[in-house]
Amino acid sequence: MFVNGDAWGWPQDWSTAPEMIPVHSHDGMFWGIYYLQAGNGMKFNNEKSWSTGDNFGAENEDPKGYGEYPAGGSNLKVADTGYYLVIVSCTLSADKKSVNRKVILAEPKLFLRGACAGGWADAGAGRPNDLEVAFALAADGATYEAVTAGDGDLRIYVATGVQGVDWWQSELVVRDDKIEYRGKGGDQEPRVPVTIGKTVSLDFRTNTGSIQ
CATH class of the missing domain: 2.60.40.3610 (Immunoglobulin-like)
Structure with missing residues (x-):
């Protein structure tokens, strides 16, 4: 899983987009700690691309604090400047026909x-x-x-x-x-x-x- 956004210059080729860290023994879960400025936006993809893979962010661009947010097509923007623990969780739906995605923003501990x-x-x-x-x-x-x-x-x-x-x-x-x-x-x-x-x-x- 990769993350692209204001903090990394929104590169079209995702060249500076960091790869998130997989959580051991939890397929589909990834994390990273990033220093973000208030209003910074970001999106995620399993590929370094805007045209392939599955780009997602949040459901809207309202600035967000610590919390859990369903995935959507808008940029996920943070409310305040500072470090964030960003967790992406991707799980199969109950009928195993789709993937449920969510993003968690938390204080790094x-x-x-x-x-x-x-x-x-x-x-x-x-x-x-x-x-x-x-x-x-x-x-x-x-x-x-x-x-x-x-x-x-x-x-x-x-x-x-x-x-x-x-x-x-x-x-x-x-x-x-x-x-x-x-x-x-x-x-x-x-x-x-x-x-x-x-x-x-x-x-x-x-x-x-x-x-x-």
């Missing part, structure tokens, strides 16, 4: 998890008691930061808020100063070890990060 956040809990369904450290948006409004609370492998995830999506299904790490997404792959090897007290920074405008 990012976390360190596991050893780098202070420790893993006993194994269990979803490991609900694993320790976490929340990222906060820095004063510049462009960078998310969190400080590690333990030694171990770096594990970062974005909370989608979608029922049935587990934390590890929307993971990412920082490697060589770049944000690397897990997508539908396995554990991100080789692991990225960190020590306690390191500041992890994420800038989704440039898909870069740092560990200092």
Whole structure:
């Protein structure tokens, strides 16, 4: 799934349109974190094209805040400037003759998890008691930061808020100063070890990060 719009210059050939990240184990669901200006519009397509694939946006161009919106033929426009977690969900209709599409706009909520956040809990369904450290948006409004609370492998995830999506299904790490997404792959090897007290920074405008 690709996203095109004001933030990327509306290229006719979709050359600068970013590819969204597939949610692990959930076919037809994709996500991305984007910095958007108030009034910015966007559309989506499974192909980098205006003439092929299935272009869609929202049902109207009224500026939208956080929420869930049915797909439509108009540009999906955001109401305020800032970061958005954008989730696209495509599911088969009950009669399996059509595809139902919706777009979710949410506040990005990012976390360190596991050893780098202070420790893993006993194994269990979803490991609900694993320790976490929340990222906060820095004063510049462009960078998310969190400080590690333990030694171990770096594990970062974005909370989608979608029922049935587990934390590890929307993971990412920082490697060589770049944000690397897990997508539908396995554990991100080789692991990225960190020590306690390191500041992890994420800038989704440039898909870069740092560990200092």
